[in-house]
Amino acid sequence: AQSVSQHNHHVILSEAASLELGCNYSYGGTVNLFWYVQYPGQHLQLLLKYFSGDPLVKGIKGFEAEFIKSKFSFNLRKPSVQWSDTAEYFCAVDGSYIPTFGRGTSLIVHP
Amino acid sequence: NAGVTQTPKFRVLKTGQSMTLLCAQDMNHEYMYWYRQDPGMGLRLIHYSVGEGTTAKGEVPDGYNVSRLKKQNFLLGLESAAPSQTSVYFCASRNRDSYNEQFFGPGTRLTVL
Numbered sequence: 001a002q003s004v005s006q007h008n009h010h011v012i013l014s015e016a017a018s019l020e021l022g023c024n025y026s027y028g029g030t031v032n033l034f035w036y037v038q039y040p041g042q043h044l045q046l047l048l049k050y051f052s053g054d055p056l057v058k059g060i061k062g063f064e065a066e067f068i069k070s071k072f073s074f075n076l077r078k079p080s081v082q083w084s085d086t087a088e089y090f091c092a093v094d095g096s097y098i099p100t101f102g103r104g105t106s107l108i109v110h111p
Numbered sequence: 112n113a114g115v116t117q118t119p120k121f122r123v124l125k126t127g128q129s130m131t132l133l134c135a136q137d138m139n140h141e142y143m144y145w146y147r148q149d150p151g152m153g154l155r156l157i158h159y160s161v162g163e164g165t166t167a168k169g170e171v172p173d174g175y176n177v178s179r180l181k182k183q184n185f186l187l188g189l190e191s192a193a194p195s196q197t198s199v200y201f202c203a204s205r206n207r208d209s210y211n212e213q214f215f216g217p218g219t220r221l222t223v224l
Contacts, residue, residue: 009151032210043201043215044154051210090153097142097161097205098169099213103153 002027004093006102013081014110021076021105023091033074034092034099035065044090050074061085083111113137115216117202123222124192132187132219134202142205143185144169144213145177147198154201160185192223 007022025031035047048059055067065076074091086109091102118133134143142161146154156169158177166177174196176188185204189196199220203213 034212036212036215043217044203044213045215046212049210049212094210097207098156098159101154103151 002031002093002095002100004091004100004102006089006091006105008105009103010106010108012108012110015083016080017109019076019078019081019085019107021089021091021107023074023076023102024072025074025091025093025100026072027093027095029095032094033065033067034094035059035063035074035076036090036092036101038088038090038104040087047076047089081107081109083109085109115202115204115214117200117216117219119219120217121220123224124189125224126193128192129188129190130192130221131189132200132202132221134185134187134204134216135183136185136202136204136214137183138204138206138214139182140204140214141182141207143179144203144205145175145185145187146201146203147171147196148201148218149198157187157200192221194223197221197223 003026005024032051034049036044037047038044050057050067058064089105092099115136144159145157155171160166160179163182202216205213
């Protein structure tokens with residue numbers, strides 16, 4: 001069975017601060033990894049994904065994530081956050097056709 | 112393309128009432144999913160379908176039933192609503208390959224009194 005753990009449940013930052021959200025997973029085989037973002041009152045949308053190749057993946061709005069296979073991690077980063085990044089962020093792993101989601105990290109960015 | 116749509120957007124039920132949530136996608140996706148989202152719990156899978164006419168239970172299936180009579184539609188039914196089913200329900204769809212991301216609907220906010 002696959003599982004996902006997001007370490008930070010609530011993060012509060014000021015604009016221009018750097019962001020790193022942790023995500024660890026467990027799965028015995030090849031996985032595909034995703035970060036989704038949910039802006040207030042909206043549905044989830046894809047931020048970025050990894051399925052093969054370069055372990056450093058770049059997504060929309062300046063976000064990036066690094067897949068470290070040895071650590072079973074897929075941490076999300078952004079060098080300088082903006083107020084508009086206030087949202088909930090979900091890490092997901094998919095080894096078959098049933099993606100498993102982490103519990104989410106609520107990010108609040110103060111202007 | 113409308114993507115994934117959900118009907119209704121909001122609903123208030125009394126305990127014991129029944130209702131059906133409709134999810135429709137126009138992307139010809141094989142896989143469809145129903146999730147519920149509760150504060151601090153993330154997304155929990157209720158039921159899913161890997162093709163027309165097939166459904167399977169997810170993590171929290173009790174109290175819900177589903178049907179997928181047409182490829183583009185995935186219905187979620189509550190036969191006898193309970194206050195514990197107060198939640199936001201999201202439908203998602205995806206193409207067959209697991210490296211493809213899911214596309215989510217706008218959600219249905221359900222309150223059971």
